[in-house]
Amino acid sequence: MTNKVRNILLGGVLALGLAVPAGAEELRIGFIAPTTGLYAQIGKDMVDGFQLYLDEHGGKLGGADIKLIVEDDQGKPDTGVTKAKKLILQDKVNLFIGGLLASSGYALAPVSTAEKTVYLSSVSSADDLTQRQLEKYPYFLRTSWTSSLPHHPLGQWACDNGFKKVVTIAADYAFGYEVVGGFQKAFEDCGGKVVQKIWPPLGTKDFGPFIPTMKADADAIFTVMVGPMALQFPKQLRGSGVKKPIIGSGVSYDEFVLPFMGDEVIGDVSALHYGAGIDTPENAKFVKAYRTKYGKMPGYYSENNYSTAMWIDEAIKQAGGKWPGPEQFIKLMQGIKINAPRGPVSMDENRNPIENVYIKKVEKTKMFGYEKEELWNKVIKVYPNVSQFWTYGKEKFLAQPVYDRDFPPCKFCE
Amino acid sequence: MNFWLVLTVNSITFGGLLFLLSAGFSLIFGLMRIPNLTHGSLFMLGAYVGATFTVGLLGFKLNFWLAAILATLAVAAIGALAERLLLRRLPGDQLAQVLVTLGLSFMAADLCLMLWGGDPLNVTTPDGLGGFVRVGTVAFPMYRLAIIAIAIVVAVGLWLLLDRTRLGAMIRAGVDDPDMARVVGIRVSQLFTIVFALGAGLAAFAGIIGGPILSVYPGLDQDMLPLALVVVILGGTGSLLGSFVGSIIVGFIYNFGQALLPELAYFVLFMPMLLVLLLRPQGLFGRQIP
Numbered sequence: 001m002t003n004k005v006r007n008i009l010l011g012g013v014l015a016l017g018l019a020v021p022a023g024a025e026e027l028r029i030g031f032i033a034p035t036t037g038l039y040a041q042i043g044k045d046m047v048d049g050f051q052l053y054l055d056e057h058g059g060k061l062g063g064a065d066i067k068l069i070v071e072d073d074q075g076k077p078d079t080g081v082t083k084a085k086k087l088i089l090q091d092k093v094n095l096f097i098g099g100l101l102a103s104s105g106y107a108l109a110p111v112s113t114a115e116k117t118v119y120l121s122s123v124s125s126a127d128d129l130t131q132r133q134l135e136k137y138p139y140f141l142r143t144s145w146t147s148s149l150p151h152h153p154l155g156q157w158a159c160d161n162g163f164k165k166v167v168t169i170a171a172d173y174a175f176g177y178e179v180v181g182g183f184q185k186a187f188e189d190c191g192g193k194v195v196q197k198i199w200p201p202l203g204t205k206d207f208g209p210f211i212p213t214m215k216a217d218a219d220a221i222f223t224v225m226v227g228p229m230a231l232q233f234p235k236q237l238r239g240s241g242v243k244k245p246i247i248g249s250g251v252s253y254d255e256f257v258l259p260f261m262g263d264e265v266i267g268d269v270s271a272l273h274y275g276a277g278i279d280t281p282e283n284a285k286f287v288k289a290y291r292t293k294y295g296k297m298p299g300y301y302s303e304n305n306y307s308t309a310m311w312i313d314e315a316i317k318q319a320g321g322k323w324p325g326p327e328q329f330i331k332l333m334q335g336i337k338i339n340a341p342r343g344p345v346s347m348d349e350n351r352n353p354i355e356n357v358y359i360k361k362v363e364k365t366k367m368f369g370y371e372k373e374e375l376w377n378k379v380i381k382v383y384p385n386v387s388q389f390w391t392y393g394k395e396k397f398l399a400q401p402v403y404d405r406d407f408p409p410c411k412f413c414e
Numbered sequence: 415m416n417f418w419l420v421l422t423v424n425s426i427t428f429g430g431l432l433f434l435l436s437a438g439f440s441l442i443f444g445l446m447r448i449p450n451l452t453h454g455s456l457f458m459l460g461a462y463v464g465a466t467f468t469v470g471l472l473g474f475k476l477n478f479w480l481a482a483i484l485a486t487l488a489v490a491a492i493g494a495l496a497e498r499l500l501l502r503r504l505p506g507d508q509l510a511q512v513l514v515t516l517g518l519s520f521m522a523a524d525l526c527l528m529l530w531g532g533d534p535l536n537v538t539t540p541d542g543l544g545g546f547v548r549v550g551t552v553a554f555p556m557y558r559l560a561i562i563a564i565a566i567v568v569a570v571g572l573w574l575l576l577d578r579t580r581l582g583a584m585i586r587a588g589v590d591d592p593d594m595a596r597v598v599g600i601r602v603s604q605l606f607t608i609v610f611a612l613g614a615g616l617a618a619f620a621g622i623i624g625g626p627i628l629s630v631y632p633g634l635d636q637d638m639l640p641l642a643l644v645v646v647i648l649g650g651t652g653s654l655l656g657s658f659v660g661s662i663i664v665g666f667i668y669n670f671g672q673a674l675l676p677e678l679a680y681f682v683l684f685m686p687m688l689l690v691l692l693l694r695p696q697g698l699f700g701r702q703i704p
Contacts, residue, residue: 040532040632042532201679205627206428208421209673212416231536239557256533
C-alpha cells in the first residue's frame with residue numbers, strides 16, 4: 001500500500017520532471033544556508049556571493065543553465081540533513097553546496113556518502129573532514145578552508161615579528177580549538193610561548209570576568225571571537241586600559257563585523273584566506289560589484305561562495321557544458337586552478353583548497369576609489385599557496401591528533 | 415588583590431545593568447501576575463532603536479542620552495499598546511499570557527531581523543565616558559562606573575515613585591489586593607497600562623545603556639531573558655529591593671563564576687536559582703503570593 005502511494009508520488013515527480021522544456025543542458029544545484037534565525041544575515045551573504053557570479057554570467061555555469069534551489073537550514077544540523085535529502089530525492093540536484101557551521105559540515109558530509117551526491121562545502125571549515133576522516137566521505141570536497149589553515153602562517157608571522165609570549169582567548173567550541181591549535185603549533189615550533197589559554201563560552205557578552213585574569217607579562221593577545229563577540233571584546237579590552245597588541249583569527253575581523261566596529265580596532269592584526277582589502281584588480285572588481293548590488297562590504301562568506309561558483313563554472317566548461325557525473329566532477333574540480341578575488345586557488349589531494357593566506361592590519365583609509373574613510377583589512381604580508389598541512393607535510397601532520405581544547409598541550413601555562 | 419578589586423567592580427556594574435533589566439519584569443509580574451516573556455525583546459528593541467539614533471541609520475545622529483530617552487519612550491508606548499490590545503484580554507490566564515508573550519517575542523525577533531538586518535550593530539559609548547579611570551595600577555572603564563551611578567539613580571527614582579507618590583501608593587495597593595483597590599476607587603486597569611509601559615520603558619532603557627558593552631545583534635533578547643528570570647526568582651517578584659539585591663548577587667555569581675570556574679559558569683549561575691525555588695519559592699525578598 002505504502003509502496004503504491006510512493007510509486008504514484010514518484011510518478012508525479014517524474015511527470016513534473018519531464019514537463020521541463022528541453023533546451024540547454026540544465027544543472028541543478030542545491031544551496032543550504034541559514035536564511036532565517038540567528039544566522040540569517042550570514043546565510044544571505046553566502047547566497048548573495050554565489051548569486052552575484054551567476055548573475056554576472058547570465059545564469060549559466062560552463063554553458064549549462066543553472067537551476068539554483070536555496071534551502072534554509074536555520075543553522076541547525078538536523079534541519080540541514082532533512083533539506084539535503086529533499087534536494088537530492090525530490091529536486092534531483094546534481095550537487096549541493098553550503099552549510100555554515102562546522103556542525104553542519106559534519107552532519108551533511110555523511111548524506112553525500114549515503115546518497116552518492118557531491119557535497120561542496122563552501123564555508124564550513126571543520127578540520128577533520130578533509131584530514132583524518134576524508135576516506136569516509138568520497139563525495140565531499142571543499143572550496144573554502146580548514147579552521148587551522150590561515151592560523152599556522154599567523155603563528156609563524158607572530159614569531160617572526162618578535163612576539164614571545166602570547167595569551168589566547170577564544171570561543172569555547174570546536175572552531176575555537178582548531179584555530180588556537182593551528183596558531184599555537186606554528187608559533188611554538190618557531191620558539192614562541194603560549195602562556196595562557198582562556199576559553200569564554202560561545203556567545204559571551206561581558207568579558208569583564210576574563211580581562212583581569214589575563215597574564216600581565218604576555219606581549220600580545222590572540223583572539224578567536226565569532227559573531228557579536230567580535231564587536232564586544234576589543235571594545236571592552238581597550239576600555240579596561242589594556243594596550244597590548246591584538247593578533248586575531250580572521251573571523252574576529254571579517255568584513256561581516258568590521259564595518260560596525262569602532263576606531264579602537266585600528267592596528268589589530270588578523271589572518272584569513274580572504275579580506276576585502278586585498279589590493280588586486282580581481283578583488284577590486286568583486287568588491288565594487290558586490291557593494292553596488294547588495295550595499296555592503298563582502299566578507300569571506302560572500303567571496304568563498306562567489307569563487308565556488310567560479311570553480312564549478314570552470315569544471316562544467318571542461319566537461320563540455322554538461323554534468324559529468326559525481327566522480328568525474330570531483331576529478332575535474334581537483335585539477336582546476338582558478339583566479340578568484342581571494343587570489344589563485346587550487347585543490348590538494350585531500351580535496352581542500354591550497355590558497356594564499358593574508359596577514360592583515362585594520363586601517364582607517366580609502367580604497368578602490370570610495371570617497372569615505374572606512375575600516376579596511378589592509379594586507380601586510382602574503383603567504384602564498386598555503387595548504388592545510390602548512391610546512392609539516394601530510395604524513396607528519398596527520399599523525400598528530402586533530403587540534404582540540406588540550407592539544408597542543410599548554411606547556412608554558414602554569 | 416587587583417584581580418579581586420576589578421572583578422568586584424565588574425560584578426557591581428553587571429548587577430546594575432541587570433537591575434535595570436529586571437526591575438520592570440518584577441514590577442509587571444508583581445502587579446499584574448503576567449510572566450512577561452517579551453521582556454528580552456523589549457530590551458533588544460530599546461537597544462536597536464537607540465543604536466539607530468546614535469549610529470545615524472536614519473541619516474542623522476543624536477546624542478546618546480537623547481537617543482536613550484527617545485528609545486525608552488518609544489518602547490514604553492509599544493508596551494502600553496501591547497497591554498491594551500492583547501494582554502488585557504487574558505486576565506488571570508497565566509498559560510495564555512505565557513504563550514502570547516512568547517509568541518510576541520518571536521514576532522519581535524523576526525521584525526527586528528527584517529528592519530535592522532542580521533549584522534551586529536555597535537552602540538557608540540557616550541562622549542566623555544570612553545576612557546578609563548586609573549586607581550593605582552588598576553584601570554576601571556569609565557562607562558562601567560557610569561552604569562553603577564545610573565542604576566543607583568534609577569533605583570532611588572523608582573523607590574521614590576513607589577513609596578512616596580500617590581501613583582506609587584496605588585500601585586502598591588494594586589499589588590497587595592487588586593479587588594480591594596478597585597472597591598476604594600482605584601482604576602486598576604489604567605494602572606496596569608501605566609505599569610506595563612513603565613516596565614517596557616525600563617527594559618528598553620537597560621537595552622541602550624547596555625548597548626556600548628553588549629552591542630546589539632539578533633538573539634540578544636534570548637540571551638537577556640534568562641538573566642532577568644534568574645534575578646527575579648532569586649530576589650522575589652514585585653519587590654524593588656528584591657530585584658536590586660538579586661541583581662547584585664547574580665552580578666557577583668556571574669563574574670566570579672566565569673573567572674574562577676569558567677567550565678561551570680552556567681552551573682554556578684543557575685544553581686542558586688534552583689536552591690531558592692526549592693527552599694524559598696517566593697524569592698529572598700518576595701512575599702507569598704496568595
